[in-house]
Amino acid sequence: MNLNDILGMALKSSTSDIHLKAGLPPVFRIDGNLRPLPKAPRLTAESVRSMCEAIMNDRQRIKFEEVNEIDLAYSVPGLGRFRANVFMQRNSVSAVFRAIPFKISTLDDLLMPSVLKKIAEEQRGLVLVTGATGSGKSTTLAAMVDHINSKRTAHVVTIEDPIEYLHRDRKCIINQREVGFDTTGFAPALKSALRQDPDVILVGEMRDLETAETALAAAETGHLVLSTLHTIDAPETIARIVSLFPPHQQRHVRL
Numbered sequence: 001m002n003l004n005d006i007l008g009m010a011l012k013s014s015t016s017d018i019h020l021k022a023g024l025p026p027v028f029r030i031d032g033n034l035r036p037l038p039k040a041p042r043l044t045a046e047s048v049r050s051m052c053e054a055i056m057n058d059r060q061r062i063k064f065e066e067v068n069e070i071d072l073a074y075s076v077p078g079l080g081r082f083r084a085n086v087f088m089q090r091n092s093v094s095a096v097f098r099a100i101p102f103k104i105s106t107l108d109d110l111l112m113p114s115v116l117k118k119i120a121e122e123q124r125g126l127v128l129v130t131g132a133t134g135s136g137k138s139t140t141l142a143a144m145v146d147h148i149n150s151k152r153t154a155h156v157v158t159i160e161d162p163i164e165y166l167h168r169d170r171k172c173i174i175n176q177r178e179v180g181f182d183t184t185g186f187a188p189a190l191k192s193a194l195r196q197d198p199d200v201i202l203v204g205e206m207r208d209l210e211t212a213e214t215a216l217a218a219a220e221t222g223h224l225v226l227s228t229l230h231t232i233d234a235p236e237t238i239a240r241i242v243s244l245f246p247p248h249q250q251r252h253v254r255l
Contacts, residue, residue: 003051018097045092052086073162104146120144126219130231137228154199159189190214203227209244
């Protein structure tokens with residue numbers, strides 16, 4: 001049983017996530033529940049490592065050996081696209097794959113309120129899509145970029161870790177940059193984006209002060225900035241942004 005066989009079976013059963021761990025058969029998350037693949041043999045440490053290393057390029061392999069974890073995207077022609085997190089645990093390799101549709105859902109497909117289209121059509125400002133892991137933040141952002149791509153001419157720069165949805169140039173020019181390969185990090189890529197004549201900038205996640213400061217500055221200077229935070233409501237979102245700043249700046253940021 002190879003990795004593509006496992007991923008193919010997962011897609012046939014409407015699986016959202018695929019877990020690979022030595023000592024267990026492949027485990028699928030279906031309708032929120034973890035279910036071992038029926039009649040599948042237990043995976044060995046060697047087989048999990050081999051499957052994961054096979055989908056890494058040289059740079060990814062070196063990075064994984066250095067830090068013992070890595071995010072990456074994996075495409076199987078004719079099958080699907082997956083986001084993977086490969087990591088070490090108890091001195092062996094484990095991995096979780098999440099299925100990503102090749103086709104980008106529209107805002108209508110996602111049954112989003114019409115106000116989200118109006119927000120996507122704004123010329124400037126900061127838009128944060130928030131929620132728990134697996135709640136659809138990346139899918140929503142991809143749908144918003146797709147809406148922009150269908151409605152107006154613009155230069156869209158995305159900074160992602162990893163790149164999940166692949167956008168085609170339609171009305172927009174869309175440049176997608178992956179952290180660790182096309183750039184060293186969110187903050188330097190965001191600063192560079194401001195020199196790339198952008199109209200829209202998508203930042204996969206605001207993780208640190210430098211990224212937050214640059215994103216706010218970009219929004220204030222006439223760009224539409226889209227990003228995500230792992231928060232569950234508006235008050236927590238504001239508090240999270242403020243907490244990124246040093247104490248002496250927090251009052252000013254709140255204002």
